[in-house]
Structure formats: structure tokens, C-alpha cells
Amino acid sequence: MTATSAMADTIETTAPPARRRGRTGTVRIVGSLAVVAFYALCAAFGPILFRFDPVAVDTRNRLLAPLSHTSEGHLVLFGTDQIGQDLLAKMMQGARVSMTIGISALLLSGLIGLVFGILAGWFGGWLDSVLMRLADIQLAFPGILLAILIAAVLGPSVGNVIVVLSISGWVTFARVTRGQALATKNREYVDATRVLGARTWHVVRTCVLPSCRAPFLVIAALHIGDVILAEASLSFLGLGTPATTPSWGTTIAGGRDLLSTAWWISAIPGIALAVLVVAFGVLGDALRDRYDPKLAGR
Amino acid sequence: MNPMPAPSDESGTAVAGPPLLSVRDLVTSFPIRSTLLRREIGRIEAVAGVSFDLPAGQTLGIVGESGSGKSTLARTVVGLARARAGSVTFDGTDLTAAAPAEVRRRRRDIQMIFQDPYASLNPGRTVRQLVTEAWQIHPDVVPRDRWPAELAELLARVGLDPGHADRYPHQFSGGQRQRIGIARAIALRPRLVICDEPVSALDVSIQAQVLNLLRDLQRDLGLTYLFISHDLSVVRHVADRVAVLYLGRIVEEAPTAEIFAAPTHPYTQALLSAVPRLRPWRETAPEPIVLAGDIPSPANPPSGCRFRTRCPRAEDVCAIEPPALTIRGTHPAACHFAG
Amino acid sequence: MEPLLRVRELRVRFATRHGTVSAVDGVSFDVYPGETVAIVGESGSGKSVTMQAVMGLLPRGAQVSGSITYRGTELVGRPVSVTRALCGDELAMIFQDPLSSLNPVFRVGRQITEALVRRRGMRRAAARERAVELMTRVGIPAPELRVDEYPHQFSGGMRQRAMIAMALAMSPRLLIADEPTTALDVTVQAQIMRLLASLRESDGMALALITHDLGVVADAADRVVLMYAGRVVETGPTREVYEHCRHPYTEGLLASVPDDADVDRLVPISGQPPNPASLPGGCAFHPRCRYAIERCRTERPPLSVVDGHPSACHRSQEVGG
Numbered sequence: 001m002t003a004t005s006a007m008a009d010t011i012e013t014t015a016p017p018a019r020r021r022g023r024t025g026t027v028r029i030v031g032s033l034a035v036v037a038f039y040a041l042c043a044a045f046g047p048i049l050f051r052f053d054p055v056a057v058d059t060r061n062r063l064l065a066p067l068s069h070t071s072e073g074h075l076v077l078f079g080t081d082q083i084g085q086d087l088l089a090k091m092m093q094g095a096r097v098s099m100t101i102g103i104s105a106l107l108l109s110g111l112i113g114l115v116f117g118i119l120a121g122w123f124g125g126w127l128d129s130v131l132m133r134l135a136d137i138q139l140a141f142p143g144i145l146l147a148i149l150i151a152a153v154l155g156p157s158v159g160n161v162i163v164v165l166s167i168s169g170w171v172t173f174a175r176v177t178r179g180q181a182l183a184t185k186n187r188e189y190v191d192a193t194r195v196l197g198a199r200t201w202h203v204v205r206t207c208v209l210p211s212c213r214a215p216f217l218v219i220a221a222l223h224i225g226d227v228i229l230a231e232a233s234l235s236f237l238g239l240g241t242p243a244t245t246p247s248w249g250t251t252i253a254g255g256r257d258l259l260s261t262a263w264w265i266s267a268i269p270g271i272a273l274a275v276l277v278v279a280f281g282v283l284g285d286a287l288r289d290r291y292d293p294k295l296a297g298r
Numbered sequence: 299m300n301p302m303p304a305p306s307d308e309s310g311t312a313v314a315g316p317p318l319l320s321v322r323d324l325v326t327s328f329p330i331r332s333t334l335l336r337r338e339i340g341r342i343e344a345v346a347g348v349s350f351d352l353p354a355g356q357t358l359g360i361v362g363e364s365g366s367g368k369s370t371l372a373r374t375v376v377g378l379a380r381a382r383a384g385s386v387t388f389d390g391t392d393l394t395a396a397a398p399a400e401v402r403r404r405r406r407d408i409q410m411i412f413q414d415p416y417a418s419l420n421p422g423r424t425v426r427q428l429v430t431e432a433w434q435i436h437p438d439v440v441p442r443d444r445w446p447a448e449l450a451e452l453l454a455r456v457g458l459d460p461g462h463a464d465r466y467p468h469q470f471s472g473g474q475r476q477r478i479g480i481a482r483a484i485a486l487r488p489r490l491v492i493c494d495e496p497v498s499a500l501d502v503s504i505q506a507q508v509l510n511l512l513r514d515l516q517r518d519l520g521l522t523y524l525f526i527s528h529d530l531s532v533v534r535h536v537a538d539r540v541a542v543l544y545l546g547r548i549v550e551e552a553p554t555a556e557i558f559a560a561p562t563h564p565y566t567q568a569l570l571s572a573v574p575r576l577r578p579w580r581e582t583a584p585e586p587i588v589l590a591g592d593i594p595s596p597a598n599p600p601s602g603c604r605f606r607t608r609c610p611r612a613e614d615v616c617a618i619e620p621p622a623l624t625i626r627g628t629h630p631a632a633c634h635f636a637g
Numbered sequence: 638m639e640p641l642l643r644v645r646e647l648r649v650r651f652a653t654r655h656g657t658v659s660a661v662d663g664v665s666f667d668v669y670p671g672e673t674v675a676i677v678g679e680s681g682s683g684k685s686v687t688m689q690a691v692m693g694l695l696p697r698g699a700q701v702s703g704s705i706t707y708r709g710t711e712l713v714g715r716p717v718s719v720t721r722a723l724c725g726d727e728l729a730m731i732f733q734d735p736l737s738s739l740n741p742v743f744r745v746g747r748q749i750t751e752a753l754v755r756r757r758g759m760r761r762a763a764a765r766e767r768a769v770e771l772m773t774r775v776g777i778p779a780p781e782l783r784v785d786e787y788p789h790q791f792s793g794g795m796r797q798r799a800m801i802a803m804a805l806a807m808s809p810r811l812l813i814a815d816e817p818t819t820a821l822d823v824t825v826q827a828q829i830m831r832l833l834a835s836l837r838e839s840d841g842m843a844l845a846l847i848t849h850d851l852g853v854v855a856d857a858a859d860r861v862v863l864m865y866a867g868r869v870v871e872t873g874p875t876r877e878v879y880e881h882c883r884h885p886y887t888e889g890l891l892a893s894v895p896d897d898a899d900v901d902r903l904v905p906i907s908g909q910p911p912n913p914a915s916l917p918g919g920c921a922f923h924p925r926c927r928y929a930i931e932r933c934r935t936e937r938p939p940l941s942v943v944d945g946h947p948s949a950c951h952r953s954q955e956v957g958g
Binding site: 187188189191192193194195196197198199202206207210211 | 373376377378402405406408409410412414417418419420421422423431432434435436479482483485486
Binding site for chain 3: 363364471472473474501502503504505506507509510513528529530531532534535536568569571572573574575576577578579586588589591592593
């Protein structure tokens with residue numbers, strides 16, 4: 001260690017690694033965050049600016065094409081659907097629902113994953129075996145099928161969708177946490193903290209949890225796209241949100257029968273969904289490249 | 299820092315009370331597991347029956363090569379490894395038998411300085427967090443409103459700039475990091491400090507700084523050191539007594555001057571003769587004893603005397619009868635032919 | 638006598654985000670046939686970088702200037718292949734950590750004679766016999782059995798012996814050993830240093846020993862080159878330098894070693910080693926030097942001979958004894 005690594009020392013002292021890695025993927029991160037932020041703004045303020053009433057029916061303005069005008073002379077940017085609701089307003093409301101569900105499901109699955117991962121990685125033994133076999137079994141089962149199964153049992157509601165999506169999403173978080181816990185467990189600084197008399201919770205909090213931060217950020221960004229997509233799929237199948245809280249999935253499903261005559265009802269929310277999911281994917285990849293190249297391929 | 303326990307008697311001869319640390323027949327072992335089913339198929343006795351006493355205010359040097367079990371011994375005393383047999387008695391309390399709460403309370407008085415100043419500090423925490431962590435864990439040591447003052451005093455005591463308290467470990471050099479480690483170790487005002495190779499990762503010029511610091515702290519705070527090292531010159535410099543460890547057992551134990559002047563165990567003799575001298579031309583060195591081969595695996599130690607496979611003086615009896623560590627000549631040695 | 642290796646005004650710079658860092662700054666020394674030269678210094682002194690430059694092992698982007706000649710062949714500014722062609726027959730290197738230099742998936746014996754098979758076209762069967770011979774020479778017990786083992790089956794000391802056997806396979810004239818015993822126990826270190834000394838005697842091989850251990854140097858080296866912050870601060874015959882050092886850094890290093898049992902308190906060098914990215918002006922050692930005067934802050938002392946051997950200090954007359 002001492003005098004041998006003159007080279008390594010030279011580099012270490014001149015460029016702290018923490019600052020060196022801050023360069024990769026900045027363009028991708030800023031770009032994708034801008035897209036996400038735009039969606040978030042639409043979800044937050046859109047429904048305030050464009051009032052949307054899920055039960056209002058306006059038969060005079062049914063199935064207007066994008067960029068046409070209503071009988072009252074308002075411009076409908078994205079057209080209207082079969083009951084005359086403004087698609088833009090409906091989509092903004094949908095963004096609110098979809099993103100709320102996505103973030104809630106993400107937080108819940110992250111929490112479950114964190115707890116299970118620490119139990120498995122830090123305490124190990126039979127608990128580790130049980131939890132990881134459970135994870136294996138769940139991974140062997142297609143996620144969306146599991147979600148459909150549970151959703152069918154629980155019935156459609158926003159809360160249920162969140163629960164369903166969290167259950168299918170905890171495994172990745174648990175695996176990463178377990179990996180970090182295992183890697184940290186035998187570090188000398190953990191021993192040093194133990195010698196001070198620290199109890200397990202203190203060691204976990206100060207040594208393991210901080211090391212999970214970067215990988216969690218990466219996985220969250222990669223995962224949230226999947227969650228939003230899964231929510232849309234469930235809603236599309238009628239197992240997600242009820243029609244009174246229209247998410248993108250429900251909106252897309254609503255246009256299913258009119259694809260040949262009013263393509264925009266399904267296509268525009270579909271495109272909006274795709275752009276958001278791709279933005280999250282790019283963000284996740286860029287974060288991964290920046291913080292943890294080892295995670296590649298997960 | 300607030301007043302510490304009274305400094306010990308410098309000469310170390312007047313006070314002959316009970317030892318602060320007393321280790322008896324200590325065994326620490328690790329399971330060997332089969333690769334397939336993870337069944338236990340044997341045990342490695344890294345520490346295989348070690349006994350010693352350490353009076354308060356003194357420094358006992360534990361010398362050994364890799365595989366001697368010296369680090370495991372340190373980890374057992376400090377509670378990071380579990381003793382399988384024997385006892386570790388600290389200030390009258392047997393830590394291997396006492397109730398967990400009592401052990402936890404007692405262990406606060408036993409702290410450790412680690413070998414690697416890079417690995418032993420959590421890279422994500424500032425110096426302030428690292429040091430005050432000790433007070434956070436034991437809230438009764440320093441009241442929270444005294445933290446900044448105590449921290450500044452502690453950092454100054456170990457030779458760090460208190461103004462650097464909010465820096466991270468990677469912003470310090472190896473020697474400075476080791477000072478952070480030392481500050482952490484003495485933050486709880488321990489009575490016994492286990493130094494596990496505290497300077498072997500440091501540059502020579504920095505080693506001397508840290509050794510001097512350890513010596514000053516011992517004098518000022520009345521600390522007792524269990525000083526583990528593979529470097530005999532360092533041990534010679536800091537220790538009052540030296541115990542030489544080979545394959546989990548003490549082969550010789552004596553006051554430092556005595557063991558360096560007149561080692562009686564063949565292993566100690568070989569070890570001492572292998573140390574490169576700084577100015578070999580100034581002294582008439584005895585013909586170096588170069589040992590054959592390597593230290594055997596602790597999973598399968600030799601029968602009888604554990605050193606016999608490499609010993610130039612081994613005879614038939616050594617394979618049959620393990621030599622006891624008893625006084626042979628002037629001090630204890632575990633060799634049939636010592637003394 | 639012509640030196641085997643002649644290094645003159647060697648400079649190695651690395652481009653980093655904080656500007657160009659000078660790791661080696663004007664280093665000159667010679668290695669003559671059959672002698673042992675120790676390059677001594679602490680972390681960041683540039684001793685390893687110097688030898689990496691000789692062996693053509695510097696990372697991409699390193700800017701090398703000055704001159705490195707091996708038996709008259711200039712190596713600086715030439716393609717790495719020129720250096721590579723010298724490896725084996727002429728130059729060989731062993732490292733601190735033999736495990737990372739041995740390929741874990743090949744048998745040790747095969748790795749020892751790889752160069753013989755590749756470069757001299759030796760047949761595998763003959764190579765195996767040669768490997769056993771070499772392993773016997775470096776003191777690996779039961780070589781007939783161990784020749785077919787893998788590196789992980791070897792202990793640290795045995796791996797270093799295997800590395801030495803590998804280096805010896807082509808009978809090089811100069812062996813560069815980068816901290817060969819730092820990772821080893823003292824008794825094993827004694828074995829390895831003894832082995833290197835005997836090889837030097839029997840083969841007339843020269844040894845360039847990179848180390849931070851002043852004790853090892855005293856035992857093994859004929860001459861010593863002391864480096865600090867990328868520059869040579871003192872050089873000369875080992876015994877002369879140790880007994881009559883002329884540079885405060887050398888003096889400080891020698892006083893830092895807990896060698897003398899009677900010394901109650903060591904006299905360390907104060908302060909920390911400098912950051913190569915922002916070296917102090919003038920003499921790089923001046924902030925840690927107890928002899929420092931105003932002149933040391935501004936004017937860099939050249940390496941000049943005072944009382945027998947070269948040192949780089951304005952006050953070398955007053956240093957040591």
C-alpha cells in the first residue's frame with residue numbers, strides 16, 4: 001500500500017474519484033429530466049388550467065379530430081373522444097393518475113425491497129434463503145401475469161393498482177440492497193463502527209443505507225417506466241384504475257374500437273406514454289453509467 | 299478532553315495490582331464448510347490456546363507473521379470475533395461469560411486502531427460525523443452541547459487541524475487518516491486500546507509521527523496498549539513486553555529488552571535474525587537463520603510442537619509432545635530445548 | 638565500464654483535469670552490470686513511475702522526455718516494441734503482488750517458460766523440464782509436483798519465487814524488482830532477498846530494487862538513489878549515504894526508523910508528503926525541512942557533489958555528519 005502505488009497516489013491526489021465521475025451522461029440526464037419535468041408540470045398544473053369532468057358528456061363535440069374547433073369555437077389540440085371530452089384535458093388528468101401511481105408503487109416497492117434486502121443480506125442465514133427463493137419464484141413468473149392475477153382478485157381501484165405493482169417490483173430493489181449489505185458487511189469500517197459499540201440498526205443506517213443511494217436512484221429511474229407501462233397495461237385490460245379516474249391506460253383502451261375512424265383517441269396518449277417511458281429509460285441508463293457501471297445489464 | 303484516568307506509573311514496577319486484561323486459554327476458531335452443502339467439515343483454530351496478562355498502563359506487543367492468528371486475537375479481545383473457549387477478563391469481568399448488557403458497557407473501555415486507514419473509515423462520512431458517532435452511540439460520555447468543543451480538542455490532540463472537521467476521509471493523506479482513526483478510538487476515553495498494525499500501511503516518515511503520537515497519548519491518558527505487529531523494530535520501540543505468536547500459540551514471552559537480547563525459542567531467533575538492520579556494517583550480526591518453507595495451514599497444524607516442521611533443532615519428541623509455555627531460563631518459552 | 642541502463646533527465650508527466658502533473662522531474666542514474674541499485678522513496682516519490690518508464694509500462698497519455706538508454710539503445714520516443722524486444726533476454730521485472738501478475742488459469746510451470754516457448758521456440762516437454770529446473774533454483778520445494786499447480790495453490794512467498802523463476806527463464810542482464818518483498822513476512826522476505834543476492838552472484842545479473850524499506854536497502858544495495866517528489870535528492874554508495882547523509886530528507890528518513898532500541902522518541906519528518914499536483918516552489922522538501930532557509934523557498938537546489946556523493950540541498954554542508 002505504502003510506497004508502491006506512487007502512480008495511483010498521483011492520480012488519487014490530483015483528481016478525487018467523487019468528482020471525476022461527475023461527467024458522464026450529463027446531456028442525457030439533463031435532456032431526459034427536462035422531458036420528465038415537462039410531464040410532471042402538465043400533471044400538476046394541467047388539470048387546473050383545463051378543467052376535466054370525467055362524467056360530462058358533450059354530444060355535439062364528439063370525435064373531433066386534432067386541431068379542430070368545438071361548437072363553442074375552442075381549439076381542441078388533440079381532438080375529442082366519443083363522448084366529447086377534450087383529449088388534452090383527459091390526458092393531463094391521466095398523467096396525474098399515472099404518475100401518482102408510478103411514484104407511489106415505486107416508493108412502496110423500494111421500501112419493501114430495502115427491508116427484505118437488508119434482512120436477507122445483513123442477517124443472512126435461513127432468512128436470506130427464504131427471501132431470495134421467494135424472489136426467484138416471483139422472477140420466474142411473468143410480472144404482468146402476476147399483476148393481472150392479483151388485480152383480478154382485488155378489483156380495480158387506484159390503491160389496489162399501487163399494491164399490485166409494488167408486489168411485482170420489489171425484487172430488483174431487494175437484490176441490490178442485499179448485494180450492498182453483503183458487500184458492506186465485511187468492510188473494515190463496519191468493524192470500526194462496531195467496536196465503538198454501535199448496534200446493528202446504527203451500522204445499517206450509517207454504513208449500508210448510504211451505499212444503496214446511488215444504485216437505488218438508477219433502478220428507480222429504470223423501473224418507473226416499467227411501472228407506468230404496467231399500470232397502463234392493467235388499465236387497458238380493465239383491471240387498473242376505474243373509468244372515473246382515467247389513466248392513460250383507460251384512455252387508450254377507450255379508443256380501441258374506434259381506431260379506424262378516430263385514431264387519435266388511442267394513438268396520442270400512446271405516444272405520450274411511449275415518450276415518457278423512453279425518457280425514464282434514458283435517464284436510468286445515464287444515471288447507471290454515471291454512478292455504477294457495474295450495474296449494467298440489470 | 300476531560301480528565302482521563304490517572305496516568306500509570308511510568309516505570310511500571312511499583313503498581314502490581316491485578317492485570318487490566320487477562321486472557322486465559324483463548325481459542326477462536328472458524329468453521330470450514332464444504333463447498334456443496336455448506337456443512338461444517340472442520341474448524342480452523344486461528345487462536346489455539348493463548349494466555350497472557352496485560353497490566354494497566356503498559357504495552358504488550360504481539361508479534362507474528364501472517365497466519366499466526368495475531369489479528370484474530372485482536373478481534374476476539376475487542377469482540378469482533380467470538381471466543382470458542384477460554385476467557386478474556388477485562389478489569390475483573392470475564393467478557394466471554396458476562397451478561398450482554400454488562401459486556402457492552404465494558405467494551406466501551408476497549409477500543410481499536412485498525413491497520414488500513416483507507417478501509418477503516420466510512421468514505422461517506424465527514425471527520426466530524428466519524429468522531430461524534432462514538433458519542434452518539436454512547437450518549438452519556440459527552441453531552442451534545444459539548445460535542446464541538448470536545449471534537450476540536452480531540453482533533454488537536456491527535457495532530458489534526460480542527461478546522462478540517464467537515465472534510466471527508468479521501469481529502470486526507472494516509473497518515474492523517476490514521477490520526478482520524480486514532481481520534482475515533484480514544485473518543486470514548488477507553489482504558490485499553492488494541493492497535494492492530496497501526497503503522498504498517500504508512501510511509502516510514504509518517505510511521506514515526508504516529509508512533510510518537512501513540513506514545514504521547516499513552517503517557518497523557520494512561521492508556522494500555524495491546525500492540526499487534528509483524529514489524530519487530532516497531533514493536534521493540536513501543537512495547538514493554540513482547541509475546542511471539544506462531545500458528546495460534548504463543549511461543550515465547552518476555553520483557554522487550556530481554557527477548558531482543560536473548561531469544562530462547564528457535565522461531566524467535568529466526569524471526570529476529572531475519573529483520574534487516576538499518577546499518578548492518580556497524581554490528582557483527584550472527585549468521586542469519588533462514589527458515590525453510592512457509593507457515594503451515596492452521597487448518598491442519600503439525601502434531602506436537604507446531605513449529606517443528608520448520609525448526610532447525612527439531613527432534614523426535616517435538617512431533618509427539620507439544621511443549622508448554624513455561625519459564626525456561628529467564629522467561630516463558632514453548633520449546634523443549636529452550637533456556 | 639559502460640552502464641547497462643543509463644537514465645538522464647527523465648521527465649514523466651500525466652495530463653489530469655487539474656493540469657499536468659509531473660510525477661518524475663529530471664531523474665538521472667546509472668545501473669552498471671552486476672550491481673544492485675536501490676531506488677528509494679515514499680508514496681508519490683516517483684520511484685515506481687521511473688521504472689515503469691524504463692519498462693514501457695506507463696499508462697497511455699503519459700508524456701516522457703529525457704533519455705533512457707539500455708546498452709546504448711535509446712528507449713524514449715521509440716515505439717514500445719523496442720522495449721518489448723529487450724524484455725526477457727535483457728530486462729525482466731518482478732512486482733510487489735505476484736498474484737496479480739500471474740495468470741490464474743494457467744499452470745505455474747507453463748507460465749514460467751511461456752517466453753521460452755513463444756520466443757525461442759522451445760518445445761513444451763523441454764520447457765516443462767526447464768521450468769522444474771528453474772523452480773529448483775529459486776527454492777520451490779517439490780518442483781516436479783508444483784510445476785503443474787495453479788497460482789492460487791501457492792503461498793505468497795512461493796508465488797514471488799515463481800515470479801522470479803519466470804523472470805530468470807531468459808537469463809536477463811537486469812532485473813527490476815518493484816517492492817518484491819513488501820507483501821511478504823520478514824522470514825520470507827529474508828529468503829527472497831537471499832535468493833536474489835545469490836542469483837546476482839551466480840549469474841552476474843544487475844538488480845534495480847525499488848523499495849521504501851531502508852533496512853532491505855542497507856542489506857542488499859551497492860548504491861542507493863533517494864527520491865522525493867519526483868526528483869533525486871541524494872545518491873551514492875549505500876554505506877556512505879547512510880553514514881554521511883547530505884540531505885535533510887535522508888537524515889529524516891533514517892531517524893524515523895525505529896532501529897535503535899535505546900532511542901526513546903523517534904525524530905520523524907514533520908508534515909505530510911506533498912501533492913504531486915501542487916508541489917511547493919523551490920526545494921519541494923522545504924515545508925518539512927528543519928534546515929530550510931529563505932533561499933530554499935525560491936531556488937531549487939541542483940544535484941551536486943558535496944563530500945563524496947551528490948545531494949540536492951542548499952545546506953548539505955550542515956546536514957548529517
